Amino acid sequence: MGFREEIKEARGIRDEAESTVTTIMHDVRMGKSLVKERMEKTVDNIVRSIFRNRDAITSLANLKRYDAYTFTHCVNVSIFSIALGRHLGLRREDLFKLGVGAILHDIGKMLIPEGLLNKPGAYNEAELSLMKQHALLGADFLSAARFIALESIHAAGEHHERYDGSGYPAGLAGETIHFFARITGIADVYDAMTSNRIYQKAIMPTDTLKFMYTRRKIHFGPELVEKFIQCMGIYPIGSLVELSNGDIGLIKSVNRSDLIHPMVSVVLDRHKRPCRRPLDIDLATENKRRIIKAVDPEIYAVTVESINP
Numbered sequence: 001m002g003f004r005e006e007i008k009e010a011r012g013i014r015d016e017a018e019s020t021v022t023t024i025m026h027d028v029r030m031g032k033s034l035v036k037e038r039m040e041k042t043v044d045n046i047v048r049s050i051f052r053n054r055d056a057i058t059s060l061a062n063l064k065r066y067d068a069y070t071f072t073h074c075v076n077v078s079i080f081s082i083a084l085g086r087h088l089g090l091r092r093e094d095l096f097k098l099g100v101g102a103i104l105h106d107i108g109k110m111l112i113p114e115g116l117l118n119k120p121g122a123y124n125e126a127e128l129s130l131m132k133q134h135a136l137l138g139a140d141f142l143s144a145a146r147f148i149a150l151e152s153i154h155a156a157g158e159h160h161e162r163y164d165g166s167g168y169p170a171g172l173a174g175e176t177i178h179f180f181a182r183i184t185g186i187a188d189v190y191d192a193m194t195s196n197r198i199y200q201k202a203i204m205p206t207d208t209l210k211f212m213y214t215r216r217k218i219h220f221g222p223e224l225v226e227k228f229i230q231c232m233g234i235y236p237i238g239s240l241v242e243l244s245n246g247d248i249g250l251i252k253s254v255n256r257s258d259l260i261h262p263m264v265s266v267v268l269d270r271h272k273r274p275c276r277r278p279l280d281i282d283l284a285t286e287n288k289r290r291i292i293k294a295v296d297p298e299i300y301a302v303t304v305e306s307i308n309p
């Protein structure tokens with residue numbers, strides 16, 4: 001299905017998913033158990049949307065809404081995890097298990113006293129160690145539900161483990177961290193960094209990916225981070241970007257050794273007038289201009305044909 005047709009569908013799925021997560025989280029806080037059907041239908045809908053067109057629901061997850069961070073975040077982590085899983089070639093049933101673990105990754109937070117969870121300012125050491133319990137509490141809660149697959153429980157229980165062993169709760173390292181937990185961890189960090197929160201302003205997706213890339217050996221493993229950047233395709237070949245001096249460029253090719261500094265072909269100048277002869281710039285070596293945002297190609301009616309051959 002095309003991007004435009006899927007986007008309408010995806011918007012409905014995203015809104016429904018947020019309402020499902022809100023209900024689940026409130027239920028858990030009230031001491032109720034997890035309801036299987038609605039949660040499974042929600043994840044299945046996300047998986048289906050990504051199979052029809054992976055860019056539609058992912059682009060919605062990138063267009064942040066700032067009202068209810070926690071619940072939007074759970075849905076976004078599920079969307080980004082499933083998108084990455086699909087990019088890695090996981091089977092549909094595995095994507096479903098991954099999506100369930102990802103959408104419920106922070107469910108353990110509902111078992112932590114609300115006063116602590118919403119405490120303004122920094123945590124002291126004792127509070128921090130209690131907060132860190134949420135991964136384990138979540139995994140225990142999901143195990144007790146009985147219908148949750150073991151892979152989903154791993155994703156929730158290990159999403160704060162880090163590749164170099166610096167994470168929590170168990171300090172697992174490398175491949176001993178469940179693969180689904182590593183995917184969920186990447187999606188969690190990406191969405192958290194690119195969202196506005198009380199104590200942190202949103203960071204541009206490009207800068208977030210750049211940060212994650214520099215930490216690739218420490219946090220998630222280099223291969224998976226590279227796959228995530230490829231998958232997100234923030235600046236895919238043929239898309240338009242605005243440069244810091246106002247020029248509009250088309251992504252001409254991706255530098256494999258430096259994925260967030262592609263080669264662009266400047267097709268419109270800073271006044272948005274067509275360049276007579278498009279100028280190619282390698283952003284890996286260019287230090288005067290950088291990409292500031294992706295722009296809608298329909299606004300400028302530029303096509304891939306404009307690239308300097």
Ligand SMILES: [Fe+2]
Nearest residue numbers: 105106159160
């Ligand atoms: Fe978490």
